[in-house]
Amino acid sequence: MRGGWRHSLRLRLTLYLLSAGGAGLLIHAGLTIWPLPAIAAWAGHAALTPWSGAALLITLALLVPLAWALASALLAPLTRLLRALESTVLSYRDGEFGSAIAADPPGGLSELASLMQLHSELGQALREQRRHLAQRELLLDTVVQNTPVALLLTDAQERVAYANIAARQLLDQGRGLAGRPLDEVLSQAPQDWRSALTGVQDGLFSVMLDGQEERFHLSLRDFRLQGQPHRLRLLRRMTRELSRQEVASWKRVIRVISHELNNSLAPISSLAHSGAELARRGQFERVPGVFASIGERAAHLHAFLSGYAAFAKLPAPVLAAIDWPQFLDRLSDHYRFRIVGELPTAPARADAAQLEQALINLLKNAHEAGGQEDEVTLSVSLSTPRTEWRIEVQDRGPGMNEAQLSQALLPFYSTKRSGSGLGLALAREIAEAHGGRIAMGNRNGGGLWVAISWPRS
Template sequence: MRLRSLEGRLTLLLALAALTGALVYIGVTEWPLPQAFAWMQEAMGRHASVFQPSRVDIFVICALVLLPLCWWLGHIVMDPVKRLLRALESAVASYRDGDFSISIALNRRDELGDLIHMHNELGQTLREQRQNLAQRELLLDTVVQNTPVALVLTDAGDRVAYANIAARHLFNEGRTLNGLHFATLIADAPEALRKAIEGTEDALFSVEMDGSEETFHLSQRAFRLQGRPHRLQLFRRMTRELSRQEVAAWKRVIRVVSHELNNSLAPISSLAHSGAELARRGDVQRLPGVFATIGERARHLHGFIDGYARFAKLPAPRIAAIEWKPFLDALALHCRFQLQGNAPSQPGWFDPVQIEQVLINLIKNAHESGSAPEGVTLGLNVVGHELRIEVADRGPGMSEAVLAQALLPFYSTKRSGTGLGLALAREISEAHGGRIALANREDGGLRVTLVLPQSATAS
């Protein structure tokens, strides 16, 4: 127990009060008050009547002396506590009002001093955090206000709670949007824009602006802000980006088609010239072989062009309930695979022709990866209302660069590949409302996961 602590000071004051009480009691009962009364009686004569205190009188005298003393000692103990409480009350009121500049200027070396020191440190920390928060808010507001993406935040009543500069120019000719009803604001907007906003999903739409067609991507999310529902909508101009991607896609198509045409037309041209020379010299015995090779290259070229045509003219999926046993038996006639686990007990819900084509391509790729035949597996699992189809192999897998581009059309690492197999799988999965993902396996190989939504009745 340190001497300067509140406990130590209170112990000293209580000891002082006890000592004072003992001295008062001794003074009243032993000395000097009894001797004073005896002296007075001797001075006034033996027959004079002198006050002799009884036990009650002694108690009253002690109380009259000790009560003011106790009050004074209590005041000594509680005065700094009361002053500190008043200071803390003022500080808390300032914190409630958002003012963290209050510090308590009391220099003590006890527990109250420690509390004051901790309070002042808390105020300093809150001031620094508020300053940092204000700087971050300023930075965030500057970024949001100057981004080319139009941002609109609406509350539960569909009134605009926040809008940046791009949104003000897009919807209200640069004027503020705060407090306006968003549905009324876009009442005269193009129909494509209104339909996209009325939906709940992300959308891509085109509108006529300034005499030209402008394409936007709408991303919208619903969340709760300060306990109240809000909706955030981001409108991003995509015309330039789509144009760049379209040009890049056409360049890839032209490169692939040009490469394949050259690979087929150059031999055809050479063989046609050789056939003409053979015919001119009358060497007709070698002509059938020449024509057969020309026919083979022509069929290859036809298949190549047909693949692109099928990718461009992919029909909408005809989704139906599919029993697994006949589907897997038919798939096994086209490719070899090991079924992981058992097929789901409930039927699948997809277009059997399109999904079969996807699985044939994926299993073929798995075998071409260099994996052992028994390492090519097919897994079927129903998770919630989603069907997860996994095709895995034990090949070398893919590098990060290849994984990032493997699903793009016309991208292929094979010398004779068209780059349409995985792109077609992606197109079919997305047409079903699903998705496809590629990932390297931890113990070696590649896993391709096809996720398809399942009908509530089917699952």
């Protein structure tokens, strides 16, 4: 009742109790004082005394239905309110926040006014939060769907839970992936795709798309969504970025070679002039020292240029059988490493000298990474279904950030101040000359892994 007098629950309860008590007294008086005793005397029957058991039982029997009716009348507004609250709570559980309860408390009970107000404010707040969440989800979905980075989310059974437009275009020509097993999605994909996406490590890898080599960076993140484990794979196309970096690297190497040539040719020119002047003056005893200095500078320049020439003029590999124990024993003469796992019994076919040079570079980097020497490991494996050889070198150094990983295989890029930037690039060239590839990434627990793989011939 809006604008009228609101009865409090306590007042109503007091009035109902007084009413029930008064009704009980009236019933008992009617049974023991008047009119029932007068009627009983007229009929010749004995009247009930006020404290007799029969009078009390009859009074109680008549009072209980009356008290029940009064209690029902008192609790009816509360019952209606509780049912309404139950209905709205069920609606909230189902995500429907449009339900509302009348602003006036049922039956005009003032104690319920604050509860009704709070419930109304709660419903309004939930509706506003849902509207804002819907707007944010729409914005997030728009951003995720249109990002050039391919996002693939799988559940604990490796079924695709979510895939954005880039992932659908990349993996199945734009067709939907949700609900499909990852193995089914990758069943027609190249081996490089399957190896990368079914692995458990971040890294760079390359695939052939439309007849051209494309390079990708894969990031994996495990987390729990709605209490269930999920894995998020992020695929970033790196070909254009790597091409841009390669151009920058070639410009940098031209500057490096030009600087080194100037640093060597200028002293040689000066020393040659000094030698000629000494010879003109007849000071021949000092001429051998001049020629020795010229020879040292020339030898330094020759060694410097030889390293670049070896990278630029890598010969075609000459394939021959490689016996793994002998090959690794010879490799251990250069750098120490610990073999992990069993060595394959089948021999591989590769250019032993080139493969050894590539692994020397990887082991050198692993030892210079700063981790424990006994943590440098090497493993050799033959992939299932035995179509590809893989050699992996691991260390426990600091690893690389994403920017360093994206450039690590570029010629002349180095994270070390004194590095030439040719070790990983040469290993990449050797792997690709064998028809294979090189991949790398950070290890769980710290460190870096670098793997060379090539087809089994």
